[in-house]
Amino acid sequence: MARIVDLIREGAAPASIMRRAAQGGLSLPAVESIEVLVALAAHPEFAKEAELTLANWDELSLIEVASNATASPVVLVHLLRFHACRPAVVQALCENPSLPIDELETTARLASAGVLRAMAQSRRVCESRRLRELMAANPAAEALGPEPAECVVVVEPPESDRSSESIVSRQANETEQEDGEPFELVAATDGEDDELDKLLIRVKQGETITESEEVEQLSLLQRIAQMRVGERIKLAMRGNREERMVLIRDRSKLVSLAVLESPKVSDTEMESFASMKNIQEAVLRTISSKRNYMKNYGVVRALVNNPKTPVDVALPLIAHLLLKDQQALSRNKNVNETVRKMGARFYRMKSERKKSD
Secondary structure, X not given: OOOHHHXXXXXXXXXXXXXXXXXXXXOOOHXXXXXXXXXXXXXXXXXXXXXXXXXXXXXXXXXXXXXXXXXXXXXXXXXXXXXXXXXXXXXXXXXXXXXXXXXXXXXXXXXXXXXXXXXXXXXXXXXXXXXXXXXXXXXXXXXXXXXXXXXXXXXXXXXXXXXXXXXXHHOHHHHHHHOOOOOOEOOOOOXXXXXXXXXXXXXXXXXXXXXXXXXXXXXXXXXXXXXXXXXXXXXXXXXXXXXHHHHOOEOOHHHHHHHXXXXXXXXXXXXXXXXXXXXXXXXXXXXXXXXXXXXXXXXXXXXXXXXXXXHHHHHHHHOOXXXXXXXHHHOOOOOOHHHHHHHHHHHHHHHHHHHHO
């Protein structure tokens, strides 16, 4: 039996069916419903009604379609052109290999600051010099605020082209400005165990530390606390695993982000970083933009399940989870509700597809 969207394209669908479809009244999966509405958007009689229905469609379904690698490029281009004001939808489209990369050029040139920030988290966008140039020339780029770490891809070349030494040099000015800032750990989430915080509290309370492992940890914390920001950046890129596990929690973004540039960081460490709830959001955003680490499935899964991960970062990654992990995500009450609902939606969609196969 022919699909409704095929009948509409062939001009064989009854007017009553097309009218109901334009109003969103057909009982169809989200992907097919949106495909039908896009097809009707070109119909002389039902175009306006279809566009109005599509404009009011819930964002979760739009993201689901925008993330679907099997979706028609025509549908994806339509979503990009008519929903370019929605950062989460645009980011999902940026990561979809079925959307031709050159279709993003107009958005890169004209998008708002919020959409630019979302685009800057996409690996495909990061790898396109043309898109980076257009985004940098966009007047809205000036409104991105004083957090270059989150938007570095707009103006910087790929991470793989820069050595540790060049990063230190590039950060010299920022380092000078905050070089005297004292070392401070990012606080743990309420209810989460934090051994380092507990250790520091015990010391402040005058307790004598005797356990050898705790003495070593305290010694490391005290040594790092005596360093200036510039020294901590160098240690972040050249130090050992124990030092990196402390510095990734540094309240200075220059220091915590420098940890991610260390050539010594292993896949296992990056997976640990991606699951940590006591680090800055900027660290999680930067992890999601690093192609070499996002090839590690454990990192992707950890980011999606981390309640500290920004929603716009987590949502496009859900489509890449295995079925069992999507099911687990749908039951995870610790994550953002939007992320949990999207996990449930993808789980249902994949389960139904598996049954039909």
